[in-house]
Amino acid sequence: MVFGAILAGGVGSRMNISDMPKQFLNLGDKPIIVHTLEKFRLCTRLDHIYIGVHPDWLTHMNDLIKKYIGECDDVHVVAGGGDRNSTIFNIIDDIEKNFGENDENIIVTHDSVRPFVTQRMIVENIDAAEKYGAVDTATSAIDTIVESDDGEFIKAIPERKKMYQGQTPQSFKISLLKKLYGELTSEEKATLTDACKICIVKNQPVYIVEGEISNIKITTVSDYKIAQAMVGGVKN
């Protein structure tokens, strides 16, 4: 089976414009996370969709589903963990509790605040996860990337054509992700910034699906304004 996993565990600390986590802010006529959920629900390759939400916002998320989607048995809301990977593993725990373990099960993880994801990206993630086991979505870097250890002086300027900017979805065979994560030391776990890094640390090849520049992550006030402009501005 193929499971979508929309990660919405954050509480919006970088936005500073609202007490509400950014995924719940409106984009056009509905919350950002509803746009993302609707895009996932239209993908016929996904059997069930999970949403990992901060425990304080579980009820709110369920209310949104009721309001915008209605009764549905393919969407499941679970409590997120302390960080991104904990949220993913909370979702995996629930998947295996409800649907059992299967080596072929795939999870397509995605940031709730990337509502501009396309069907192509989702479908290519699923296809590549079936074939390679681990998939990231990325776009070629447009700006030159500079590396610095101290934030004051450049240490290196990597060759731009080898640089990509990571997005989501990130997709995995669940069994592979669990196995690799289980092999990590505490020190290695402390270095993780996303799920693909679990694979990289353990030398598991990760296939790259081409993302889109438009697949922005709405993290800051500027991102939010850009996203609003992309869908035609703010409606009064």
Next chain:
Amino acid sequence: MINYVYQLVSPKVFSVKYTDIDLNADRVIIRPNYMALCHADQRYFLGQRDIKVLNKKLPMALIHECCGIVEYDPTGTFKKGQKVVMIPNTPIRKNPVIFENYDKGTYFLSSGHDGFMREFVDLPPDRVVAYNGVPDEIAAITEFVSVTVHASTRFDLAGHKNRDSIAIWGDGSLAYTLANVLKLRFPESKIYVVGMDSRKLSHFSFVDGTYFSNNIPEDFHFDHAFECCGGEGSFYAIDDIIKYINPQGTVTLMGVSENKVAINTRDILEKGLTFVGSSRSGRADFEKAVELMETDAFQKRINKIISVDTPVKSIKDIIKVFGDDLTTPFKTVFKWDM
């Protein structure tokens, strides 16, 4: 849900418009699967329309020939996963006299309104027709087939009953598809095709005769005719048709010309000819087209004029497919993976 609409903003330049689709509206949500290019799309892409027309109609998503897969239907008309063709013609009312494709207020997707180059298409259920047993790359040109079905219906309604012979001027995709439809709908009639390109004319193996337009026998006569040339060829085609057609014949005009075409009205009057303009199609034509396309022989013949290009996964691929279309003799079809 945010939807990607791939609009032509100026000749050869595409940009994305993001729109919000309301999934709770009474509209069927369809994922485009295969698309086909039409001369009209190509003219917009190349900027071969009048500058005033381009300024008025762009930005706009192109493509009006498309089949897809139903992803969601709150109206309950279609099942999830049902393969369908989409009707670009959009009437705003029911008119018992005038065909929906000519009625006032009717608009057309990919002419002033966004066509099917979108991530998802949302349509009212009556603008969607299900198909079964037709390969997707052939189903992509259902709209094109429906246009010839419509023309044959217009002829059937207007033409007198002497239908021993029907001539088609033109040797392109439109003429080829129309010849197939006429063969099926009027099996007693002899079908002749007049063209210029020997390679294209050689495809018309199922008709009763083909002629080169520069070498038409003087004793060539027929009861009715269809003009499928358009452009600069319209003038010569119409002139020849008037010359060779039997009295009181019906001439169905299907070719689009950017410029006004001079016509020999003296001989039209003398022969008592009827001219019928035929353009686009409606739901009934789509239903009939799907019925024809579900037959094996029709599919095999139509398959001969389809060139399947590489799948389109990016705006760069869209531009490539338009370029490729200029080098294919008939219809260019491609998988839509955007």
